[in-house]
Amino acid sequence: GFAKVDHHRALRNGFPEVVFCQGKAKEHIIEILTNLLKHGHNILATRATPEVYEAVQAHIPEASYSELARVITVLKEPILKRGRVLILSAGTADLPVAEEAAITAEIMGCQVERLYDVGVAGIHRLLDNKDKLNDAQVLIVVAGMEGALASVVGGLTDKPVIAVPTSVGYGASFGGLAALLAMLNSCSAGIGVVNIDNGFGAGVLANSIIRAIVASEV
Amino acid sequence: GFAKVDHHRALRNGFPEVVFCQGKAKEHIIEILTNLLKHGHNILATRATPEVYEAVQAHIPEASYSELARVITVLKEPILKRGRVLILSAGTADLPVAEEAAITAEIMGCQVERLYDVGVAGIHRLLDNKDKLNDAQVLIVVAGMEGALASVVGGLTDKPVIAVPTSVGYGASFGGLAALLAMLNSCSAGIGVVNIDNGFGAGVLANSIIRAIVASEV
Amino acid sequence: GFAKVDHHRALRNGFPEVVFCQGKAKEHIIEILTNLLKHGHNILATRATPEVYEAVQAHIPEASYSELARVITVLKEPILKRGRVLILSAGTADLPVAEEAAITAEIMGCQVERLYDVGVAGIHRLLDNKDKLNDAQVLIVVAGMEGALASVVGGLTDKPVIAVPTSVGYGASFGGLAALLAMLNSCSAGIGVVNIDNGFGAGVLANSIIRAIVASEV
Amino acid sequence: GFAKVDHHRALRNGFPEVVFCQGKAKEHIIEILTNLLKHGHNILATRATPEVYEAVQAHIPEASYSELARVITVLKEPILKRGRVLILSAGTADLPVAEEAAITAEIMGCQVERLYDVGVAGIHRLLDNKDKLNDAQVLIVVAGMEGALASVVGGLTDKPVIAVPTSVGYGASFGGLAALLAMLNSCSAGIGVVNIDNGFGAGVLANSIIRAIVASEV
Amino acid sequence: GFAKVDHHRALRNGFPEVVFCQGKAKEHIIEILTNLLKHGHNILATRATPEVYEAVQAHIPEASYSELARVITVLKEPILKRGRVLILSAGTADLPVAEEAAITAEIMGCQVERLYDVGVAGIHRLLDNKDKLNDAQVLIVVAGMEGALASVVGGLTDKPVIAVPTSVGYGASFGGLAALLAMLNSCSAGIGVVNIDNGFGAGVLANSIIRAIVASEV
Amino acid sequence: GFAKVDHHRALRNGFPEVVFCQGKAKEHIIEILTNLLKHGHNILATRATPEVYEAVQAHIPEASYSELARVITVLKEPILKRGRVLILSAGTADLPVAEEAAITAEIMGCQVERLYDVGVAGIHRLLDNKDKLNDAQVLIVVAGMEGALASVVGGLTDKPVIAVPTSVGYGASFGGLAALLAMLNSCSAGIGVVNIDNGFGAGVLANSIIRAIVASEV
Amino acid sequence: GFAKVDHHRALRNGFPEVVFCQGKAKEHIIEILTNLLKHGHNILATRATPEVYEAVQAHIPEASYSELARVITVLKEPILKRGRVLILSAGTADLPVAEEAAITAEIMGCQVERLYDVGVAGIHRLLDNKDKLNDAQVLIVVAGMEGALASVVGGLTDKPVIAVPTSVGYGASFGGLAALLAMLNSCSAGIGVVNIDNGFGAGVLANSIIRAIVASEV
Amino acid sequence: GFAKVDHHRALRNGFPEVVFCQGKAKEHIIEILTNLLKHGHNILATRATPEVYEAVQAHIPEASYSELARVITVLKEPILKRGRVLILSAGTADLPVAEEAAITAEIMGCQVERLYDVGVAGIHRLLDNKDKLNDAQVLIVVAGMEGALASVVGGLTDKPVIAVPTSVGYGASFGGLAALLAMLNSCSAGIGVVNIDNGFGAGVLANSIIRAIVASEV
Numbered sequence A, B, C, D, E, F, G, H: 001g002f003a004k005v006d007h008h009r010a011l012r013n014g015f016p017e018v019v020f021c022q023g024k025a026k027e028h029i030i031e032i033l034t035n036l037l038k039h040g041h042n043i044l045a046t047r048a049t050p051e052v053y054e055a056v057q058a059h060i061p062e063a064s065y066s067e068l069a070r071v072i073t074v075l076k077e078p079i080l081k082r083g084r085v086l087i088l089s090a091g092t093a094d095l096p097v098a099e100e101a102a103i104t105a106e107i108m109g110c111q112v113e114r115l116y117d118v119g120v121a122g123i124h125r126l127l128d129n130k131d132k133l134n135d136a137q138v139l140i141v142v143a144g145m146e147g148a149l150a151s152v153v154g155g156l157t158d159k160p161v162i163a164v165p166t167s168v169g170y171g172a173s174f175g176g177l178a179a180l181l182a183m184l185n186s187c188s189a190g191i192g193v194v195n196i197d198n199g200f201g202a203g204v205l206a207n208s209i210i211r212a213i214v215a216s217e218v
């Protein structure tokens, strides 16, 4: 058919291929999801509009939906949560991306804590939560506009920091470019950056780090 | 001749036309400076290389030079310093731009305090100096790379903040574009941004604010 | 909850956190506004569509709306106007941004005068109003297309000039980029530039300068 | 050989192919110029370094050179000047480009007047010369930085205006991009723009307009 | 009021201020047009949607509309056509811009000939019409995609050529940027370029050249 | 009329002018198609919306439509298929572009094989199909996001590879720019790149190569 | 060691790995070339400065050098030329890139004809050579500035056209970007574009097409 | 003084502030290094030219230098290597960046394995080394040109992948932008990207992941 679902991926990466719904026809999405479900794994589909969810749910009644994060999940196996991932957001407009990261990390088996709306315009909100930074094993920083939160967090911790620029802003933000460039040029060394609005990618990277930690614990 | 020196400017703006040396022949620079000196004002020339200074000094022995800031000054009138301008820099590589701002503001009559190398990668260096922020009437923040210092300073003060992005950085800094975009998109509202590496412009704007303050005091 | 309203801000900056409505759910906006109103301050919410206003008004009947400027205001305290801010616009299409600046400066306590549609294609319209330039303490110049008005105004005055590029234009204006670059590169030194269409930021910066003037008057 | 000199051009365009020296070997330039001279026309070569001129002069002793404009000329026929072209420049750093335009227009047979260093930061310098604008048949405006001079001149005249952005500036001028975009977006309608630093092209266009005027006079 | 209509313009430029409808409220447009009509001149309004035209016509019944060119015209004075302007387009998708140029030039008093759909992919269509190129006094070339038509026309004629890049295309045309850059870098020297899709500006420039020709004829 | 259909093209290129529907009025499209059909050739129209197809079909009932590829075809002559073109796509979201290429190549007379959804995230899907690569004479690689598939295919084959970047992606894909730049910079030398989403152009180029192969076979 | 020379490539692609000298130390280049020579194949090294050649020749005396094309070649096997590749250039400044393409195609076994300096500013130079276009099996068009030559050639032939944008130009050519975008957006469908200044890549692609032609002849 | 060395950093991040030499005066570098050495830690200075090293060595004789990686190191404490970091490079021209990453990770205490010159143009070189991918805990992929190696590696492993785009390339690589965008848009989810040529940042991020692994092992 039109799709070659990568069934090896659950073996290689510990989680089956995630469906990127944007630009796909509803029937295609349903066909791929149905195909994936046959293997009994948990399922994640990102960038799903409410209309897509409605169509999916008609075929897969157990499918859940986060309207904020625009993700569909189907739980077939129990999730064993391990690791400690902290997700910070600069503003409330960054929540959809932060939640996409959170749900991705969670369904892949991470324990996730959220610390939202702690942007640098009121930096005491972040400084009051230093203990949360210390408790985490991996941090995800989600920020639009000028993305300065990533640099400040990076300066306060020695943990791996994953930065997600968002398209929140207007004018010279150029759809998230300002935050992206800021994060790539951070004076706090050692921040790993993912694509604009790519909460999914940040969740996957956080999970791969947690996997590496857990693997070595054994 | 080739140049129409704007002699009205000392009247309109309180300081005569400043000479931008980049891309001008030495003889032209000397001719313009000599012309300006006839009016008895203090003189400022920016973007001057050591070679330009050497040529100028041969004709105008009282000319001084800051190699770091690349500016030539000639003092003919005493400067009455008023106002309190604080200039912050993120790193030591931003010093040439910070000093260009400082010398510009000083020769135009501002009292300038410097707080250098307080970038957000080690934010305690800034937080330890909050009193300096409180004492100032105008703040100039000079930063390259991701320019996050401007947002953090803007969040800590209610004073006018002038942000100067610098070309310090490499790769996706794109010659200062990353810092410029960050400052324009700052989540700390009300920051006035000048061109990349434009310490001179920041000094002029700071001085115009100090002038407005002093004018209303009378 | 999802939002950490920065209640310190009224103390730090003299005005409480302003709500940026773009990209926020109506319920979130209402929740944040209601939360802010408890402290008895005046309230400003920008980038509000008519639909957002309708929803807000159902909960906060005393809320006012400027459809042109797309801002919601709630007045709880009398405003003591001080200072003299002049707002110029190049064309009539720049009015939404100019009015956002004007209402922002006014609710924060500035006296605002407007001089609209004085673009450089008919420069006599500006030159006939030089007395207004002289009377002001701070000037805000709002212009799209090539943004030349900022440079001409900057050359005519020694007051602080804040330039706001707008997205008015098409083709190679690239959403306001042409005006933004022009203002950053102005040959009239000392202009502070804010983000494209950021009337709000210009109003805040003007107010911070007026605050500095008033503070020193005492 | 390597070059197919376009000998038809003198017939089609009234002036033979102009040699663009940048990126050509000296021997090639000399070979092309010698080839062109055989037809007895006047010759123009642009973007010539002093080294190129030296090499050319050894073979063609009657060749002249403008170091400022970086052009080589060889006069074989008398030039009959007609038409009135006015060339304005914003600053003295724009002179090389303005002179390239002037010499190009002159060798093609235009009468050229120069009005240099009349940028908008001191707009009285331009307003004092309105009669020169009125006398001209075609105007060329040469400006770097934010290029605002083109808009102001365009608003003051009904003559054809040719705008030449220059690479004078730094930072967010991006090698002349700021001035180029400004000129393309001018609110003064009907300005024809040429490439950054392309004084040559402006001279050619001015000459083609003068040719059209003269052609209709007969 | 909100608008300072530039009534001098009819005197300065031979045609009153043209109304740019994009981004203006219908009432504003009607108010400005009504205001302009009082002076008895012909009127041009560009970038008008059918809805705008409908609203205008309700108040100004004699208003005409070109849906293709999106322009409204009101004829109050007879037009004396003089000069010969040739407008070429590369494809049929460029017609809206070509017609905006044509109607602008015509209402300002130019005789206009059209030569459409002669793009370089089938170059014989252009070469078969060389006589039309020879007959014209000014040429306007309208082309999207790679804009090569401007260079080919420029190489075939010694008349002034005005190039209008259009946003016709997709992908790496980047909204007309590809054609704009091509026209600015044309190897056929002396082409004056206007903004992307700016048929209006091309018409104005063509008219100013025709005016200069006519002025010298007397 | 408004259009100069290039009837020579069937002779020059072996297939008549293809209609690009985007930005054309329905009546214009119908007029051009009807005009082309008179010559008895097969017809191809690209970028056709379902509404355009509906209007076309009302006049030309034998017209077919691929909703996925957005192309209309009218078959008047039998197609003699020759050559072996392999079309690969990285993901299922790239199908519309891949099918535009496939239908274009087929109607021009190529035999086309499809190998879809073989992106490098699961590279075994490609490596398992090496025999298909070996069997083809020309390969078309269609990929969005980072476009890496083109480089990997280019490294596995010595056949001509045509790369089509697609606009599939978001954020820093900048509408397909990321894939376009990747393909242009491929470390696998000798890949010919067409515009973003230009499946049509890839099909034409593949066909011209097949034509050259067939021409030499005789 | 530091390099894993891809010795399979001669088998896969019919020619061994080509050495890209830019950014490599002389010793590394010599080591890689010596390594490659052991297999008895002909050798090509691109982007070699005269200094690199001098160092190479000291170790490999039979190495030849084209200073214009900046390529080193070592011939160990006789070259059997087949196929007909025509290389066109727009100007003489494009020769280095055109020659890089020519030498690459030749050493890989193609017969190459050159048609240089036939840019569209004097289009008769191209039209006079239509027979050369007709004789070729593959065409390579090398052009800087606005790159219009590719579109005109593409409109005149049904053969595969490979377009190479060059960095010849200045200002808004942005290092070849203008020509690159023009070629990607060509209205002459089916042109395969390679990277700016990538004569090497064009030669490889031309050769792969000739290989496909020859393979099918057998 | 001019610098506020961040002595807390060794405590916060396990390694003292690293000196970025680019754009700093030699005396400043020596002063900062001397200052840091007083605390007895190992020292790392990046982007150091041979001249800088020479000056440093005169004051700090025990300083070592990697000319390839442009880094200076001073070892004062023994390094306890733990963890397994694999660094892959696409070409030999990427070695300076790969080595900067390697030396950074090593001095911070990581065990580093190198797998260089395994770009996707000859993909068997990578596929032959799958065991090395399996053995690592963290992978760093260094690639210029189109950066495809990161996607292929990301598809083959479930370990955290850090991607470093390099400026290796020319033309439309735009100084590494092509590789950067490719890596950000990788279809292999969960790759953390650092700035162009930022081997240092990749080394720091790898080390922070190894630290997190080691911390949880205890």
Ligand SMILES: Nc1ncnc2c1ncn2[C@@H]1O[C@H](COP(=O)(O)O)[C@@H](O)[C@H]1O
Pocket: D017, D018, D019, D020, D021, D046, D047, D198, D200, D201, E187, E188, E189, G090, G091, G092, G093, G117, G121
């Ligand atoms: N300064 C210049 N800027 C742009 N084009 C030029 C310049 N000088 C000469 N030319 C054009 O460059 C072309 C010569 O290119 P070439 O064949 O490479 O010598 C001629 O068509 C000239 O019209």
Ligand SMILES: Nc1ncnc2c1ncn2[C@@H]1O[C@H](COP(=O)(O)O)[C@@H](O)[C@H]1O
Pocket: C090, C091, C092, C093, C117, C121, D187, D188, D189, E017, E018, E019, E020, E021, E046, E047, E198, E200, E201
């Ligand atoms: N289509 C158009 N493109 C660019 N400028 C235009 C256009 N139509 C009118 N204008 C100009 O826009 C200005 C009017 O702007 P405003 O004051 O906002 O109405 C006038 O100076 C006109 O010359």
Ligand SMILES: Nc1ncnc2c1ncn2[C@@H]1O[C@H](COP(=O)(O)O)[C@@H](O)[C@H]1O
Pocket: A017, A018, A019, A020, A021, A046, A047, A198, A200, A201, F090, F091, F092, F093, F094, F117, F121, H187, H188, H189
């Ligand atoms: N939100 C997302 N952003 C980026 N990539 C995604 C996202 N969701 C899924 N993917 C990736 O997209 C690929 C699926 O592409 P496709 O074959 O077109 O369905 C998988 O490799 C996923 O890892």
Ligand SMILES: Nc1ncnc2c1ncn2[C@@H]1O[C@H](COP(=O)(O)O)[C@@H](O)[C@H]1O
Pocket: F187, F188, F189, G017, G018, G019, G020, G021, G046, G047, G198, G200, G201, H090, H091, H092, H093, H117, H121
């Ligand atoms: N001028 C050139 N432009 C682009 N790629 C080239 C050039 N010359 C050689 N190459 C490619 O560069 C690769 C060699 O890279 P490296 O391993 O760094 O030596 C080979 O795959 C060649 O096909």
Ligand SMILES: [Mg+2]
Pocket: A090, A091, A092, A117, C003, C004, C005
């Ligand atoms: Mg908030």
Ligand SMILES: [Mg+2]
Pocket: B090, B091, B092, B117, H003, H004, H005
């Ligand atoms: Mg420091």
Ligand SMILES: [Mg+2]
Pocket: C090, C091, C092, C117, E003, E004, E005
């Ligand atoms: Mg107006």
Ligand SMILES: [Mg+2]
Pocket: B003, B004, B005, D090, D091, D092, D117
């Ligand atoms: Mg001057």
Ligand SMILES: [Mg+2]
Pocket: E090, E091, E092, E117, F003, F004, F005
């Ligand atoms: Mg057509």
Ligand SMILES: [Mg+2]
Pocket: A003, A004, A005, F090, F091, F092, F117
């Ligand atoms: Mg897939």
Ligand SMILES: [Mg+2]
Pocket: D003, D004, D005, G090, G091, G092, G117
């Ligand atoms: Mg030539």
Ligand SMILES: [Mg+2]
Pocket: G003, G004, G005, H090, H091, H092, H117
């Ligand atoms: Mg290699």
